[in-house]
Amino acid sequence: MGSGVSNIAYVGATNVISSVGFTTEECFNALERYVSGIVPVDDPLLYEHPFLAAQVDWQRLSAMAQAAGLDCYTGTERMMILSIKDVLEQSGISLASKDAAVIFSSTKGNVDLLSQSVEVLDEGAYLWKMAQRVAGYFNAFNKPEVISNACISGVSATVIASRLVREGVYRHVVVVGADILTRFVVSGFSAFKSVSSRPCTPYDANRDGLTLGEGCATILITSDKKLSCGVAVEGGAITNDANHISGPSRTGDGLCYAIQQAMEENDLTSEDISFINAHGTATPFNDEMESKAIALVGLSAVPVNSLKPYFGHTLGASGLIETVMCVEMLKHGVVIGTKGFAELGVPEPIVVSGVHQPISNMVRCVKTASGFGGCNGAVVLALEGHSKAIKVKENGGTAQHIGSCQIADGKVVVDGSVVFEAGGDFAEFIRGAFKHLEAPNMKFYKMDNLCKLGYLAAEYLLKDKKYASLDLGIILANRSSSLDTDINHQRILNEHSEAGASPAVFVYTLPNVVLGEICIRHKIQGENTFFINEDRSDSFLESYARMVLERSQYKAVIYGWCELLGNDYQAELVIIEKK
Amino acid sequence: MEKLINDLKVQLIEALNLEEITPEEIDAEAPLFGDGLGLDSIDALEIILILEKQYGLRIENPAEAKPIFYSVRTLAEYIEKNRK
Numbered sequence: 001m002g003s004g005v006s007n008i009a010y011v012g013a014t015n016v017i018s019s020v021g022f023t024t025e026e027c028f029n030a031l032e033r034y035v036s037g038i039v040p041v042d043d044p045l046l047y048e049h050p051f052l053a054a055q056v057d058w059q060r061l062s063a064m065a066q067a068a069g070l071d072c073y074t075g076t077e078r079m080m081i082l083s084i085k086d087v088l089e090q091s092g093i094s095l096a097s098k099d100a101a102v103i104f105s106s107t108k109g110n111v112d113l114l115s116q117s118v119e120v121l122d123e124g125a126y127l128w129k130m131a132q133r134v135a136g137y138f139n140a141f142n143k144p145e146v147i148s149n150a151c152i153s154g155v156s157a158t159v160i161a162s163r164l165v166r167e168g169v170y171r172h173v174v175v176v177g178a179d180i181l182t183r184f185v186v187s188g189f190s191a192f193k194s195v196s197s198r199p200c201t202p203y204d205a206n207r208d209g210l211t212l213g214e215g216c217a218t219i220l221i222t223s224d225k226k227l228s229c230g231v232a233v234e235g236g237a238i239t240n241d242a243n244h245i246s247g248p249s250r251t252g253d254g255l256c257y258a259i260q261q262a263m264e265e266n267d268l269t270s271e272d273i274s275f276i277n278a279h280g281t282a283t284p285f286n287d288e289m290e291s292k293a294i295a296l297v298g299l300s301a302v303p304v305n306s307l308k309p310y311f312g313h314t315l316g317a318s319g320l321i322e323t324v325m326c327v328e329m330l331k332h333g334v335v336i337g338t339k340g341f342a343e344l345g346v347p348e349p350i351v352v353s354g355v356h357q358p359i360s361n362m363v364r365c366v367k368t369a370s371g372f373g374g375c376n377g378a379v380v381l382a383l384e385g386h387s388k389a390i391k392v393k394e395n396g397g398t399a400q401h402i403g404s405c406q407i408a409d410g411k412v413v414v415d416g417s418v419v420f421e422a423g424g425d426f427a428e429f430i431r432g433a434f435k436h437l438e439a440p441n442m443k444f445y446k447m448d449n450l451c452k453l454g455y456l457a458a459e460y461l462l463k464d465k466k467y468a469s470l471d472l473g474i475i476l477a478n479r480s481s482s483l484d485t486d487i488n489h490q491r492i493l494n495e496h497s498e499a500g501a502s503p504a505v506f507v508y509t510l511p512n513v514v515l516g517e518i519c520i521r522h523k524i525q526g527e528n529t530f531f532i533n534e535d536r537s538d539s540f541l542e543s544y545a546r547m548v549l550e551r552s553q554y555k556a557v558i559y560g561w562c563e564l565l566g567n568d569y570q571a572e573l574v575i576i577e578k579k
Numbered sequence: 580m581e582k583l584i585n586d587l588k589v590q591l592i593e594a595l596n597l598e599e600i601t602p603e604e605i606d607a608e609a610p611l612f613g614d615g616l617g618l619d620s621i622d623a624l625e626i627i628l629i630l631e632k633q634y635g636l637r638i639e640n641p642a643e644a645k646p647i648f649y650s651v652r653t654l655a656e657y658i659e660k661n662r663k
Contacts (some may be wrong), residue, residue, distance in 0.1 A: 193624065247620050442617050445598035499631070503624035504595070 009162035010228035011381070012172070013090035014218030014324040015083045017061070017221040018311050019054035019213060023086065024491030027321075028328040031336045032356070036310050038199045038211050043264050046339070047186045048498050052199060054312030055181060074110045074124060075131065079216040080134045087218045088138070091227050093172050095140040101170045102138075104131045104146045105157035105177030107316035107510060109188045112182045114285070114490040127481050127532040142170070145540060146532040148481055149459065149512045151279065151371030152238065154175060154217070154319025157234030158308055158379050160544070161221040167547060172221055174375075178216035179315040184490060187498040188214060188506035196285050200313075202280035202306035202338055203287050203352045205345030210281040213312020217320035234364070234375035235265030238527045240519040241374035242469065246507050247283045248370060254525060255370055257470065258378040259297045262366065268380065273302050274362045275335045277326050278370045280306020281313055286370065291346035293376075299366075303351045303359075309339035319369045326367050326407070330383050333362045371517030372507065375528055379488070394408055397579040399546045402556070405461040407453060407571040414460050426567050430456060437463075446504065447517060448485045450478075454514035454562040455521065457571035461558065464574030465575070471555040473526035474515055475545050476573075477533050481511045514562055526554050536561040536572070549576055583655045590633060591651070594625050607651040623648060634658050 001217075015023060018039020030037075037054035041047075056280060058075070065078040073081060085104070088094065091579050095102055109130045113122040125127050127146045135144040149156045154177040161173035174498050189195050189212060196209035221233060239261070241254035249255070263273075276299060278290050294300060314321055319324070329335060334356050341354035354554035364382040406413040412420040422432040430452050434444055437459055447455060455478065485508040492500050507513065512530040519528060527548055545559035560573035588602035591628065603618070611616045611626075626648060630636040636658065647657045654657050 044622045191624065191628075193627075243620075244619065442597070446621075502628065504621050507621055 006166040009221050009223065009233040010120035010225060010384070011231045011233060011327055012222045012227040012229060013087045014217070014219050014229070014327060016215065016217045016321050016324050017056065017079050017083050017213035018314070018321055019056055020310055022060065024324055024328065029308070030295050031310055031325065032388040034337070034339055035040055036199060037213065038309070038312055039404055044228050046181055046183055047190070051186065051195065052197070052211050053181055054211065054314070056214050067460065070167035074113065076106070076110055076180050077130060077134050079137050080176050080388055081137050083216045083218040084134070084138065084174060087174060087220050091220050093220070093227070095135065095138040095174065098141050099171035100143045100174065101142040101164070102135055102140055102174045102176065103157045103161050104134070104144055105153040105175065105316050105320060106146070107148060107150060107153060107179055107185055108182065108185060111184050111486060112180065114486060115183060118487045118491050118494065120450065121483070123404050125262065125483065126479070128479065128534045147529060148316070148532050149371065149375055149530050150373050150510045151313070151315055151566050152319060152369040152375045152377035153316035154321070154323065155367060155369040155377035155379055156238055156319070158219065158221070158233065158323055159238060159318065159377060162236055163547065164232035165221050173221045174218060175221060175320060176216070176218045177317040177320040179317045180213060180214040183493060184486070187501040188489065188509065190498065191501035191503045191506055196282065199340060200282035200308050201340035201347055202282040202308055203291070203304070203350070204341050204346060205343040206282065207287065207345060207450060210283055211312045213314040213316050214295060215311060215314045215321055217317055217324050219320060221322060221532055228384060230384045231330055231381055232384055232491070234382045235262040236377070236379040237261035238377045238529060239374065240525050242519040242525050242526045243374055243522045245374065245513050245516045246274060246372050248289035249374070249412040249557045251288070252289045252296055253292035254374060254416060255290060255368060255376040255378070256527060258376040259299070259366055259368060260432055262378040262380045266380070268364070270298050270302060272364055273299060273366055274359050274364055275329070276366045276368065277306065277322055278306055278331070280308050280338065282306070282308060283556065289352050289370070290368070294350050295348035300348065300350060303335050303353065305335055305352065307336065318360040319367070319377065323367050323381070326365050326381055330365060330381060333360070334358050339390060340457070352430055367407070372510050373512040374499045374519055375512060375516070381443070399549045399576040400579045402577045403461055403465070403575045405457045405571070405573050406520055407457050408569065411543065412460055419460065426569055428477040441521070448508035450511065450562065450564045451508060451514045451517045453564050453569050453571050455517050456502070457523065457562065457573045458518040458558065463577055467556055469523045469525040470553070471526065472524045472530065472558065473552070473554050474524055474550055474558040475527065475529045475531070475541065475548065476515060476562045477531040477536070477538070478511060479532070479534060479543050479562060480565040481532050482513070483507050484565050485509050516571070527552070536563070545576065549578060580659060583658060584651055587651050587655055590629050591626070594629055595622050605651060609650060611648060611650055622645060630658070634662055636661055639649070
């Protein structure tokens with residue numbers, strides 16, 4: 001990684017499988033005609049009452065899967081394989097090649113497998129296993145990476161893929177993201193009282209919640225100009241609100257920083273941005289927060305839209321589906337209207353329209369996402385003629401190891417010395433280790449076990465260290481994602497039906513919420529990303545953490561492993577600083 | 580009423596994971612949110628569930644919950660008034 005000019009991360013072929021179509025073209029045509037995928041769904045396997053959702057045509061998908069010989073794969077996997085296949089066929093590249101990699105983005109993957117039985121865990125419920133099966137279909141040479149960062153997963157994966165391509169780690173990175181409608185997810189969002197009884201209307205004065213959706217998207221990010229579709233990824237950033245694990249920031253500062261950092265990569269100003277495709281879920285607080293962030297970052301005059309009225313909220317796929325649509329909007333010179341929008345109902349004046357707006361001098365857009373765990377992501381896309389090669393910024397020195405904390409087998413080890421030891425099960429041990437710190441926090445007892453483990457490891461690691469909010473990033477990985485709490489939520493559904501679903505349980509069914517808890521406690525607002533790996537010997541995490549530190553303004557980055565399933569637990573956090 | 584208040588305290592401690600707090604330590608008149616017990620929006624949703632499951636009372640609009648959820652006593656008064 002020398003200084004100079006990096007590769008350009010071009011957007012190559014794309015595919016979207018959604019409620020409005022099975023290719024990028026079909027989907028964009030639907031949007032141009034104001035066709036929404038939101039329909040009434042009456043399926044007791046998904047929810048006890050009829051509800052509105054943007055549902056994929058599973059009959060069509062099954063027929064395509066059958067024709068392709070995909071009967072042995074789950075619904076989510078079939079969707080991913082068909083989507084990747086389309087992109088590989090369009091671009092003529094192979095994942096079996098050494099210079100190509102695949103990154104997965106999903107919040108819940110095959111979580112529907114849990115509904116069969118929570119007693120015997122189907123291996124397919126592990127996100128890394130799902131990724132291996134899909135990558136295996138294409139004989140992928142490189143181990144697939146999996147990102148599970150709540151509703152920003154798709155944007156996170158795009159940001160990370162473009163960094164890997166720019167740094168020359170890979171020539172091609174195929175990014176795929178999918179999430180499907182399940183009883184697990186529908187009941188959880190219903191318990192959160194965030195689902196609207198009408199099709200969602202982002203930013204509108206009468207909005208009262210989101211509409212769920214499902215789908216999949218694939219994007220090829222490549223340094224090969226011949227494969228470019230005419231658009232490049234110019235920058236991207238991931239930040240945290242450090243405010244609340246499910247409630248959006250009241251100031252919008254986290255999202256503001258993400259947009260700011262993404263734009264700074266290429267020294268862009270507000271005049272350089274043609275439009276913003278925001279997250280726009282249509283929950284009162286999310287849209288309110290976005291308007292504040294857009295005002296804070298100085299983009300109030302730039303047109304804003306949300307595509308949730310067409311695709312619904314497709315969770316881990318949303319960032320990717322909407323990024324693909326941004327590419328199309330750039331190429332077609334039009335900002336798709338936020339269907340259903342009539343009257344602005346957010347505190348800061350932003351430019352939203354219910355109808356399509358042609359833009360004569362289209363150049364560049366910002367795509368954003370925000371999610372549980374307080375995470376925010378932003379990516380900048382530019383038409384090729386306008387995009388500049390990004391200057392590699394040297395931000396001072398190489399990474400140096402300055403501390404570590406391990407928690408396993410009833411011991412807390414800080415910088416190689418045992419600082420606490422106790423017997424008993426996890427609950428007993430972690431309570432003792434928490435009290436030993438003498439740093440009381442009522443919120444600790446509300447956390448699920450994965451969060452207690454990560455929170456405590458960070459607490460010991462950062463005990464005598466102090467960083468400014470934007471000087472520290474945190475990148476963690478584990479094997480079981482949030483399965484420990486997923487099983488708990490599914491068990492409640494199986495035993496008490498949807499009415500028993502607990503918001504305090506459901507909120508922890510995302511692994512990156514542990515990052516949220518740590519960020520809130522230590523006011524960390526830098527990058528926060530959660531990877532899923534089969535085992536912890538994976539070297540990608542460390543090299544990625546070093547890349548983030550060396551290429552950013554951060555003073556330090558925490559990276560490591562935070563795994564818990566039942567009574568098996570292991571945390572191993574390391575902090576590196578710029579020398 | 581006093582029995583209802585005590586039942587509610589026990590149910591809150593259980594549902595909201597208020598470890599290390601006994602029913603006696605919760606002041607029935609004190610605000611539940613903000614300072615005091617430090618409850619947040621997720622706790623509010625859990626209290627809605629307690630009302631539904633234990634007392635058969637449905638709060639349709641979370642906005643109307645604010646005065647009802649002020650303290651343990653206001654919660655108890657709401658239950659007393661609306662319980663069939």
